[in-house]
Amino acid sequence: MLRKLLDKVEEKILSNEKLKRFHPLHDALDTFLYSTNAETDNAPYVRDAVDLKRTMILVVLALLPAFFFGTYNVGLQSPDVINKDFLNCFIYGLKIVLPMYLVVFTVGGLFEALFAVIRGHEINEGFLVTGFLIPLTMPPTIPLWMLAIATIFGVVIGKEIFGGTGYNIFNPALTARAFLFFAYPSHMSGNKPWIAPLDGLSQATPLLEKSSNLELSYSWWDMFYGYIPGSVGETSTLAVLIGAAILLVTGIGSWRIMLSTCIGLLFTSLFLNQLSGVSDNPMITLTAVEHFVMGGFAFGMVFMATDPVSSAQTNKGRWMYGLLIGFMATIIRCINPAYPEGMMLAILFANGFAPLFDYFVLQSHIKKRQLINEK
């Protein structure tokens, strides 16, 4: 019955000149509910079952552990929740996180649809992931109107002005976060925004404690499991690693990028550790293992750095890109006094460099081909 209804609506839309331009909206709903029956019209006449919808939905699946733990942790960290059992904390967290999702998907979806209608192309599934990522990168206390503006900024400036999914230079979800980070810094960093509700109570994140030369009040395992304040989805390294396993097994996330980011972190922090004798900067004493579980390093590495569009697109380029992220994130954390966290900026920075890495790889490939041809 639903199928018949959809077909009827499609017929109506296509038969009316004015309504025709809204066909992408119908198409998005239609292919969301029912797999497309489009046939191949040129060779190869058979095709793999994989499509972008499936790919994107698996990224969302990989994000679910971080989402569930993050939602629970919002309640766990809040002084409002007295009875700290799982369900209580989770329900409290949902009350904060769900409105965030509602805002992001409504506002972001609206702008996606708007651009699809204007450009006359189908609605791309890319926003499914971007939209799922944005709330997870935000502090739980972020005002919803800010979230709405950030989402619009991420979608429009981060992606659509370049031509939409597949053409963007920077990761749209991080662009959204960076916008708030610079426009409303008091809501995005410092020791206030991490505990819901925002009532003047302050609670520093481990990174902030460390950079302010305070005694760390969390154990390594606390930080690994995620029982710490921070942005919604970033706190639990364990949940992020479960997501990483899904991305690696399915082949969606690049293992080269994840591995090289870790290598970049390892070598940079080892180098900085050597300087601990000559500097009293507390951050440089942090080991790679500590860096890994603090802040958004793991989350950024697994879900942001591996974005296939804004990362490097050649295998050798991916190695360089990952190394740069690991290096820059550590350097910004340790040496820049203004920001205790550096992962977001490191990834955006490397996004900007990715085309350059690819350019080098491309040129060396061409040179090698020429050498073979001259033989």
Place this chain on the structure above:
Amino acid sequence: MKIFKITKGHNLKLDGQPSDEIIPIEEPSIISFHPNSFKNIKTKLLVKEGDAVKIGTPLFYDKKNEKAIFVSTCSGKVKSIVFGDRRVVESIDIDNNTSDEQSDISRKINRENLLKSGLWTCIRQKPYSKIPHFKSSPKSIFISSMPTEPFAINYEYLMASIDNYIQSGINVLKTIFDCDINFISSKNSSLSNLTNVNHFKFNKLHPAGNVGIHIHNIDPIKTSGDTRWYLSLQDLNRIGQFFDTGDYPKYKYVNVGGNSIDKPSIRKVLIGTKIKDILGDISSDVSLISGDVLSGRKVSSDTSLDYHDEILSLIDVDKKREFLGWLMPGFNKYSLTNLFFSRLINNKKSKLSTKKNGSIRTIIPMGNWDKVMPMNILSEYLIKSILIKDIDMMEKLGIYECSPEDFALCSFICQSKVEVSKIIEEGLDIMEQEA
């Protein structure tokens, strides 16, 4: 002898795999030729309706390659010539009187006689996959005895079952062109004792059987004019047969595969036989592909197979739409990616149909193309340079080494449903026009 190991690729598992058995098809009363199935051909007809023809009578040629003629494979009368838009010749139908009269062609081994016999047109060249100009000569010739595309003929079986003139065919080519002849076979092939050729071995992982892959590994193409020639093993056998015996080799062995026919196997058919005469009754829920499913061409049953094809594939048409298909575990989805559970059972429960399985999206470099591309080509950059028609970049990235069929698995596996092989073909068209 050199052995190459190809590690990237995939052998598609299709239902209705043809068995090793030759079934002769009765000579039909009408055979047809379709000049417009050749790309960019400017047909010059040499016969008109009502003309009597014999086996070997020239029927038409391409105005750009006037001595490379196409000949009749039966004796009889030209029944009709069908013209399409702008007077392209769509088909030449010939009434077959089955008297097997053959026109006189000398079998002295030289270029002239190869052209006159119509067997020159069995040869094609890379780049551009077209019939070489009658005046041109190749740098080397490639012959593969191990095609790997879906439903490919098992040449080990075929050549053991029919009269074998391969060595004669090789000698003919060697005498006429005096160039390297590279013979590609698989491990333990019974065809490894041929002489006058350079032997090479490849493992059987598609596209390892494609001539493009052989050329890339053995003698890569450098410029547009740097041509390699190739022909199928049975066409080589036909050339050998003609120059050895003087009998015109009017039959071809066609591997017929697919779910919806009984006894998928090799059919011995008169060249020009219409598909409906090969298959008999067929259900309407299948697509007929002349050639293999990865690189062939969809045809109607009222036409004959494309000139160089030796596979006829039947693929089921499936129009069912699955509710929330993207959410299901997908034990019955055919995929080379790890995104469905079918991968755990090696796609055993999966069936392929003509469904596209998704909508077209922008190129998103997930690295899937790389998994099935065994050549040293940066495919994503090549495709992008073709899309923006950057001729200089296309050359630098090796467009001349590329053929649509070598990129077919990239189109197959692409999650954005980018028509990779079609874009390669467009790129080659651009280069050919420039040259």
